[in-house]
Amino acid sequence: MATPRDTPASRRVRANGDGTVYQRKDGRWEAAGYVLAPGNTRRRVRVYGTTRKEALAKLTEKIATSNRGLPIPSAQGSVTAYLTYWLENVAVHHLRENTHTRYTAVARLYLIPGLGRKKLARLTAKDVRTWLNRLRTTCQCCARSLDTARDQRLCCAAGRCCSKRLSPLTLTYVHSVLKSALEHAVCEEEIPRNVARNVRTGTPRPRRFEPLTAEEAREFLAAASGHRLQPLFELALHTGLRKGELLGLRWEDLDLAGGTASIRRTLQRTNSGGLTALPTKTKSSERRIALPTPCLRSLEQHRDRQLKERKAAGTGWKDNGYVFTRPDGAPIEGATLTRHFNTLLHRARLRRIRFHDLRHSAATLLLEQGVELVVIKELLGHAHIGVTATVYAHVRLRLQRDAIDLLSSALRTPAATASQPDDGDDSPLCAAPVR
Template identity: 85%
Template sequence: MTTPRDTPASRRVRANGDGTVYQRKDSRWEAAGYVLAPGNTHKRVRVYGTTRKEALAKLTEKIANSNRGVPIPSAQGSVAAYLTYWLDAVAVHQLRENTHTRYTTVARLYLIPGLGRKKLAKLTAKDVRTWLNQLRTTCQCCARGLDSARDRPLCCAAEKCCSKRLSPLTLAYVHSVLKSALEHAVREEEIPRNVARNVRTGTPRPRRFEPLTAEEAREFLAAARGHRLHSLFELALHTGLRKGELLGLRWEDLDLDAGTAAIRRTLQRTNAGGLTTLPTKTRASERRIALPTRCIQSLKLHHEREREVAGTTWQHDAHVFTTVQGRPIDPTNLTRTFTTLLRNTGLRRIRFHDLRHSTATLLLEQGVELVVIKELLGHAHIDVTATVYAHVRLRLQRDAIDSLGHALDHP
């Protein structure tokens, strides 16, 4: 008599509703089962894997989503339906909330109006290229009907098109969101290939920024010297920390005796949670950096002042930089404070993030190696550092060549 243990793995009986798993003649494993489909119907799906475990895992994931009431997308369905499924059931669990919000906005404003009615299975590279070309040349004020919300028409309704077109960076971002969605459709075996990858949009030029010169940086530090957040501005300019990383710093992250700071988290405002502490942007962003001597001194003074003000309520795990009431600082409020400081001291207006660019630029001009700057800034790859600051390296090359020419002309 054959017992369940003696039954081959490909022939074991699975529980009702769990589907079936068997090995094909081509040695691949196939798993099949019924899942929820659009229209509150059920559809039999098939998934494949090189091993029984892989095929079973794919089927189990689809059945789990079905049990949660999430219908499986159909390749016969529209691009809009798949985008909605991908954003609500997949991307929401893989992306940060702010990133997911941006993806949803891109889908609502550009992807669904432009490609939403097309069948997912019939979408071609030509469709994507045609849509991107149209998006590149279309006035967004006209396309989105922004005039309808105005008391007096200013654009197409007044027959004076403002030609408000998408920037190359925005266009590349929209394209990348579509590629991510279709890539998941390929992984779920809904479509055979990602047609958006066959369309080239060109490499957009990096966003231009105007970092502070060494003289302007000295003026800025002098102007911030009497400010309550002087140590924050000084730390930003000396270390290139991101705004969220500065605001997420806690006293337990600082070792002022050793002169180091551990960057473990970032503070951001999200739609759902308000001010929220999140992990760093990437794994490379979680790092330990050395603190300059002047920053150590200013942080010690800031520490003593904060302990005096807080009294018995002071906590070792509290945020380093807080409001007067001792609460975390909203990133928007920090930007407003920074802009006010620039205006009151007569310095030209820059973004807070340009302090980070200023740090990297000044370090490059002092001859610091690119790999050291990459580690300090917390970039995931050195290519990012090299690309962003290519203009600085070009200027340094020119200076070096001029120096060599001067040495050859005048021994």
């Protein structure tokens, strides 16, 4: 009688649950077995190999993964199909409209052209890393055929590449969109793990900004004196409010008697609703701040001016309750505010900066005055104090250098101290206890 050792390898009986392995007519080996599937069910899978050992190893790996409680991927579609599903059915309900628009643009310009044809279940960290490296070194004029649409060819169509590559910040943003999409695929048990998280893009350098110095800030406020939106510019420079938060302020949010303002919304333009009042950027951005005395006086004068404009407009007044409006009461566009801001910079003969740099200027000047970082964090509405510390790290470093210089002066040698002229009016030095 033949023993199991005498039985050919291809005909040995495998234990229950180990699956089956056999050779196909085309010469390849096929292994099949039941593994864990999404929804706590089991599904039969098939793997192939050029040898029996290779097919068996693949099946054993899938069974071992299943025994650890990880379901096998059920996503048989492409990355393009899943990105389309995620943007249209998931992200649209969890993201703000402008953020969803940016995510859609990232998927259309970078994710789908680079990874769209790959199967979602077969996407690997190596695929993501290769795609990011190619995206980092590819000229976008060439990749997106931007030069062919120009009247005057400047790049590839003219025979010379302008090397317009993505910035590190943009590359990190593109990578984060992919991670968000794959993270939801993991939550829906479409794939076992988020392979994009295993790829590091490096920490990009923060965007450099040039805040106004104290002297420049005074010159800017002098140029804004008498301007119709003078209270808005004063608020921006004294409190560091964002542009949308300033434009979204309503009179009901201000307590001029108590000297406070409640930040509850932001005014932004969206593709579907036009100029719309939206919730603040984060939950921490919804806050109440103290208003300085100069701003309170300017706001009271601005309220009286707005009442006169309302009487002059009559029935044509568009009552929205906003603090800063156009002469007819309609809300102000962000682009319109930027134009007024640039005009004031030119009038004051100051360098060109962004409106958002007024926010950075307020925080920088507060830090230089010795205000605690946690107070600035609450004023700016940052979600975490680490954000404040990271953005204004260069300011803190300068303050540390000043503090070290003060300490160095205190620790100078007695000879250096004695070399200074003594007018005889100071009392002699004496030892003091150190606490």
